[in-house]
Amino acid sequence: MRNINQTDIQTLLDKNAIEELVYQWDYLTDERIGSDELIDSFCTNDVIYDAGPLGRTEGKEAFIEAAREIFDKELLFTRHMRHNPIIDVDGDEATGKWYADIPSITGNGKAVWIQGTYELGFRRVNGNWKISKYTFEFSYMTDFAKGWVKEPFIEGVPGELNWQPESIEQ
Amino acid sequence: MNQEMSEQIDKKKISTADIQKLLDKVAIKELWYNNCYLIDQGEVDSVMETFTEDAVMNTGAFGNAEGRDAIREMLEELLAEELHFTRHMVHMPLIEIDGDKAIGKWYLDCPSIAGNGEAVWTQGTYKHTFRRKNGEWKIDKFTFEASYVTPYDKGWAKERFIVENNG
Numbered sequence: 001m002r003n004i005n006q007t008d009i010q011t012l013l014d015k016n017a018i019e020e021l022v023y024q025w026d027y028l029t030d031e032r033i034g035s036d037e038l039i040d041s042f043c044t045n046d047v048i049y050d051a052g053p054l055g056r057t058e059g060k061e062a063f064i065e066a067a068r069e070i071f072d073k074e075l076l077f078t079r080h081m082r083h084n085p086i087i088d089v090d091g092d093e094a095t096g097k098w099y100a101d102i103p104s105i106t107g108n109g110k111a112v113w114i115q116g117t118y119e120l121g122f123r124r125v126n127g128n129w130k131i132s133k134y135t136f137e138f139s140y141m142t143d144f145a146k147g148w149v150k151e152p153f154i155e156g157v158p159g160e161l162n163w164q165p166e167s168i169e170q
Numbered sequence: 171m172n173q174e175m176s177e178q179i180d181k182k183k184i185s186t187a188d189i190q191k192l193l194d195k196v197a198i199k200e201l202w203y204n205n206c207y208l209i210d211q212g213e214v215d216s217v218m219e220t221f222t223e224d225a226v227m228n229t230g231a232f233g234n235a236e237g238r239d240a241i242r243e244m245l246e247e248l249l250a251e252e253l254h255f256t257r258h259m260v261h262m263p264l265i266e267i268d269g270d271k272a273i274g275k276w277y278l279d280c281p282s283i284a285g286n287g288e289a290v291w292t293q294g295t296y297k298h299t300f301r302r303k304n305g306e307w308k309i310d311k312f313t314f315e316a317s318y319v320t321p322y323d324k325g326w327a328k329e330r331f332i333v334e335n336n337g
Contacts, residue, residue, distance in 0.1 A: 004189050012192055083259040083279075084203035097207070099259045101279065115257055115281060117207075139257055140281075147289040147322035148255075148281060163255035163283055 015087040018094055018122055018129050025131070026080035035067035044123050044132040051136040053157050063134070077105035082118070092124035100136070103144075111144035112154060195265040198274050198300055198307050205309075206258035212249055218242050222301055222308045229314040231331070241312070255283040260296065270302035271310075278314070284332055289322035 025042050039047070039060055049063045050056040054070055057063045071078075082098040102114040121133030140148040141157050152161035201220055208217045218238055227235045227244065232252075235244040249256075260276040280292040294316040301310040318326040 004186050004193070008193055009189060012189075012196065015196065083261055084206050086200050086203050086207075099206075099257060101259055101281075113281075115259075149283055149287065149289040149322070161255065 011089050014089045014094065014129070018087050018089075018096055019085055021122075021129050021131075022096060022098070022120065023082065026082065029071070030078050030080055032071060035064050035071060039064045039067060042131050043134075044125060044130045047130075047132055047134060048121075049134045051134075052138055053153075053159055054136075074107050075104045076107060076109075079103050094122040094124075094129065096120045096122065106154065110154065112141055113144060113148070114141045115139045115148075191267050194267045194272065194302075194307070195263075198265050198267075198272055199263050201300075201307055201309075202260065202263075202274060202276065202296075202298070206260055209245070209249075210256050210258055214242060214245050214249070217245065220309055221312075222303065222310050225308075225310055225312065227312040229312070230316060231319075232314065232316070252285040253282050254285070254287070255281075257281050272300040272302075272307065274298045274300060282319075284319075284321075286332075288332065290319055290332055291322060291326070292319045293317045293326075 021042070025038065028038050043060055043063065045060050046058070047060055047063055048056075048058055049066060054074070055066045057066045079102060081101045083101065084097075084099045086097045088095050096118070097120075098118045100114070100116060100118055104112050104114055106112055116136050116138040119133075119135045119137075120131060122129050123132045124130075138153070138157075138159055140152040140161050141154055141159065142148045143151050143154050148161055153159040205217050205220055208214075218241070221238050221241060223238050224236075225238055225241060227233070227241045232248060233244045235241045257280060259279045261279065262275075262277050264275040266273045274296070275298075276296045278292065278294050278296055282290050282292055284290045294314055297313045297315075298309055299311040300307045302308075316331070318330045319332050320326045320329055321332055
C-alpha cells in the first residue's frame, strides 16, 4: 500500500464535486429551469459545445442559444441518465466521461431513445468547478417504436450506427 | 502524509485506512467503467491487461473460461459473432475492500445487436472479484448473470432470452 498524500484526498473531493455538478446540471436541464440561467451559472465564458448533428458552438451566449433551440423545439422531454463516470483531475483542470441513456420526446411528439458518450472538460474558477467543454457523441437517436437496428437515427438527424451489418450471415 | 494532516484527520476519527478504502473503491469503479468503454470499442487487448493471469470468467450462456488466454479467445469470439454492437451501461456500484482483495457488484443495462442482427436489450448483474498486484487492481473473477436478453420488439415478458440461458 502506498502512502496517502493531500493530493489524493483533494482528488477524491474534486471527483465527487464534479460528478455532483454534472448530475445537478442534468436534473435542472430535465426540469427545464431555463438554459440562460443554467449555462450562465454552470459554464465558463469560453465554453465549447459540440453535439454532432445537434450543433457546435463557442462561448456562453452561443451555447445558450443552441440549448434554447434544442430544448424549446427539438427535445420537449428528456431524462438524462448518466453512467460509467470517469473523472480525471489535474490541478485546476479536469475531464469527465460518461455514457448516457436519454428517453426523450421530439418536437413532433415522437418518443425516442438517445444513447451516446459525453466527454466534458472542467476548469476551477474562484474555487468552483465550471464546465468548459461539453461534447456528446451519439450512438443512436432511435424511434421508440423501431429501435437502433431498424432506424438508428430518426428522420432529419444525420448519423450512422457504428457496427457492421454486412458481417452477419443471414 | 504530513503530521499536521494526520492530526486533523485523527481529530475527526478518520483513519488513513478509511481514506485508502475510498481511493480503492474509486480505482476499482474506474477500472470497470473503463473496461466497459473498451469492450464497446472492441479493444480486447487493453481489457485483458486488467485481468490476472489465472482469472476466471463465468457468464452463463455467454460462456465460461479459465485463464487470461481463454478469456481473450472467448471475448474475441463473442464480439465477432454474437454481439455486433454493445453499450455497457453499469449502475449501482457496491464495492467491498478487504486489504488486497475486493468484490464489486453492478447492474448492467446494455442495448446491443445480437448475432442475427436483431436489436436486443440485455440486463443483468456483474459480480467481480479483484486482487491488488504490485499496487494495481486486477480482475480475478468475472461473473455475469443475465436477467434478460430480449429482442427489442418483444420485451422481457414475451421472450426473456433470445438464446438459451443456463444462468
